[in-house]
Amino acid sequence: MMKLTFLGTSSGTPTRHRNVSGLAVQTVLGADWVLIDCGEGTQHRVLQTPLSLNDLAAVCITHVHGDHCYGLPGLLASAGMNKRTKPLKLIAPLPVWQWFEATRALTDLHLPYEVEHVNLDGPSLVYEVPGVCIESHALLHRVPSHAYRVQVETRRVRLKADALRAIGLPPGPAWRALQTGEDVPFNGDVLRSADYTDAQVEAVAAVMGGDNAEPALLRDACKSAQLLVHEATFTQDALDKVGPGPMHSSARLLAEFAQAVEVPNLILTHFSARHQNEEGMAALMAETQACYSGHAFLANDLDVYELDGAGHVTVTRA
Template sequence: MKLTFLGTSSGTPTRHRNVSGLAVQTVLGADWFLVDCGEGTQHRLLQTPLSLHDMAAVCITHVHGDHCYGLPGLLASAGMGKRTKPLKLIAPLPVWQWFQATRELTDLHLPYEVEHVDVDAQPLVYEAPGLRIERHALRHRVPSHAYRVQVQTHRTRLKVEALKATGLPPGPLWRALQTGEDVRFNGDVLRSADFADMQTDTAVAVLGGDNAEPALLRDACEGAQLLVHEATYTQEVLDKVGPGPMHSSARLLAEFAQSAAVPNLILTHFSARHQNEEGLAALMAETQARYGGHAFLANDLDVYELDSTGQVTVTRA
């Protein structure tokens, strides 16, 4: 799985950070998925290799504008770029109603179908061979959701030592066994089932929207190798701000990730007051004091890759 951060600021954009947007790619094909689409997301996408023709679905976590105001413009640009492939819009019903009203009132005609998937209708919101996306409810001032993305791939591994014991040299017959064919060698039939094992690799990432209670994601994080979650404030600032905004601190998030044994954690959605060297250092220090896994602070246009072993690597913008 590959994650490209298109916006990592909370509420409003700043000089170096746009509001929320996250592109998700998998090894299953060219299709990719957009999680949230704050204003300006399409400008960030122009700085990546991603094509709007390959965008399979847009997943909106909640109705607040810093997570969805970029949606009509993005979909309009896709239409002007001659996109014809249908698109799924996975979102709360109010987002769909707002988008429909915007289409009507701005004379927006799209040359492709947009199918609404109501996140409240069922937990499984997207399914394709090897891919499942499920939504999980969060706690915010409006209904908010996280998306659990699971990617499964299958590969056949040869029992190399057993093959060497037969005397069969590496080559086309090895490849035939790996693809399920039985082969003849020295008068015997070597059965593929005896010399090849099917292995399933699973990668799971949980991508959260705005949320004041990280522990709500405990079930979603079962078996996950990566959690991406907002850390709008440090705990000190959150205590001063009070419960009204209903966001998480780095401390709350770190304590949950530690208790859930999630091995990798990416913090995002930072308040403008933390978007300097001192503020980001405070967020990381608060995280590392309570979390023993691999922690990262996302920047716009950072690219994170999660492999089948659960390892995360990052390419900085």
């Protein structure tokens, strides 16, 4: 029901194998997709995927720090040069919008489509189309930072075929009409669609966090969610040495929270360069598994994770 493609998993600066933050979210409901964060070089990663900038419906920026937004002007400019014309929503804190507007003015950037800013100081529901809604949730960082909860809902309508056969209505156009919600005349009566169909609704939710020193702020966001994607910039030992100044999370802090709220799937990302070797990644995973009994993953650039209607996660490694 939901597909996540990691376009960047490094904290602060890109490294040889990891770009800075970017995450593409697709659903089963169509070609439209949403980008969460857009660090420098994100558009280069997009070129390595089947994603099209013409299908990009919204960009959600978690906060104004450059490793989460410096790729935005270039990506939007490329979309325009590729003949995009349909409007785009930019869901972001006000400083991101102010910076983008200044960049657009000072670099003579003319886009052939409208960019609509959705500020994050109002209601938490920031994006809604049939079957998909996105809520924002405030986090704790050196600047205002947010997480996004994405919920996808599908509705399948099944005909009560045995009941229709029992009254003598053969398969055909009338069956299709009933399945799409139309009432159908039959033998001087009217067959109500609601009487001859069953609707099955499936819903899944994933929470994608920005930089955050306090995972517990996502307690409400994680209710009934099947997946949490969150930064784990440091191991706990490294965070203790760095101190509270950067206002990031450790793998242990994150794992303890995920265990407490019983979220069944956890993807760690936004790794400090100091941990981006075999030993460092093993330490992050060991720290996570010591505190968390669910399904834990360490994201790599261009990994694709799929969340199905039953809440199960599968991964295709790049």
